Amino acid sequence: MTMKEVCKKYSISPDTLRYYERVGVIPAVHRTKNNVRDYTEQDIGCVENAICMRNAGVPVEMVAKYVELCQQGDETFLARRDLLREVREGIVRQIEKCQRELERLEYKIARYENAVETGELVWDRAFSLEPETEKKED
Amino acid sequence: MTMKEVCKKYSISPDTLRYYERVGVIPAVHRTKNNVRDYTEQDIGCVENAICMRNAGVPVEMVAKYVELCQQGDETFLARRDLLREVREGIVRQIEKCQRELERLEYKIARYENAVETGELVWDRAFSLEPETEKKED
DNA sequence: ATACAGGTTGGAGTAAACTCTAAGTCAAGC
DNA sequence: GCTTGACTTAGAGTTTACTCCAACCTGTAT
Numbered sequence A, B: 001m002t003m004k005e006v007c008k009k010y011s012i013s014p015d016t017l018r019y020y021e022r023v024g025v026i027p028a029v030h031r032t033k034n035n036v037r038d039y040t041e042q043d044i045g046c047v048e049n050a051i052c053m054r055n056a057g058v059p060v061e062m063v064a065k066y067v068e069l070c071q072q073g074d075e076t077f078l079a080r081r082d083l084l085r086e087v088r089e090g091i092v093r094q095i096e097k098c099q100r101e102l103e104r105l106e107y108k109i110a111r112y113e114n115a116v117e118t119g120e121l122v123w124d125r126a127f128s129l130e131p132e133t134e135k136k137e138d
Numbered sequence C: 001a002t003a004c005a006g007g008t009t010g011g012a013g014t015a016a017a018c019t020c021t022a023a024g025t026c027a028a029g030c
Numbered sequence D: 001g002c003t004t005g006a007c008t009t010a011g012a013g014t015t016t017a018c019t020c021c022a023a024c025c026t027g028t029a030t
Helices: A003-009 A014-023 A041-055 A060-071 A073-117 B003-010 B015-025 B040-054 B060-071 B074-119
Strands: none
Touching: A003 A014, A003 A041, A003 B074, A014 A041, A014 A060, A041 A060, A041 B074, A073 B040, A073 B074, B003 B015, B003 B040, B015 B040, B015 B060, B040 B060, B060 B074
8 A cells, every 4th residue: 555545544644654654653664666665454554553542642652662562572562561551541531631621611602502692691600610801800 | 819829729830820821821810019910719710711621632722712702702602602612522522532542442451461461462353453563574 | 138939021942743845766658 | 758746865844832041020037
């Protein structure tokens, strides 16, 4: 599979793909005799892995560390498990943060939906965390 | 409330707090006659709002835009609602991405937990997206 | 009185993750 | 034979979000 195809498949730029390879987020991919990248099934698996982890906000450095461990063979099972557990904890925490903000947002959006209809913004002290700066005296 | 107290309360640096004010993620906070920041309840509400949104990965620019709208008064209810809806969609998508990666991770971690015990890494083609670079011929 | 803790400013510096540029190689089509 | 398009590299530039620095002010404790 050519670079172009891979880029299209994953909606990613060639530059990013080369960058990922350069920093080790994906290992060196297969080349044609002309030194042109020709992604094998396995290479594509690596690309997919990288993109998925990056999508979830895992830092490039951490993905690269995992890939490095994978290339070192069977002695690194434990280290890989530990790294992935760490990654998991990070993502779980990230989801929690997002969920908290989502709750706040739902409440605020509901208030604004009401405000758009009635022209009045209901102000609930129980949900204290508001900018509401238009109520400031100036 | 002094800057130091706010920093402690939210585990944030004074530099970041000043930066947030500079770029409009929080509006100009109340000052003492000595020109020293003295956060009112409302200022703190803004800080909390900013930190919560940033925690969920909302870009600084978007938070600033929201705060700007808030300062412009009641005519911006609609615009604020729309902006918050946009923010919500972004966060929902982010959570989905994280959840997808989480599923992958659970599977992989389970495999490694098994591998650590048995010394053998089970390879399941159904869950294709694997670097598995140690299986490459070199 | 003088040091110190805690502020203030403008502006420079940094880290992460791309993203772009310049200069070169190579095969295919006209 | 020459252009076009798709690649190659090293390295520079950009964006975002801080983070640090130097030089200054000011109320309190020794």
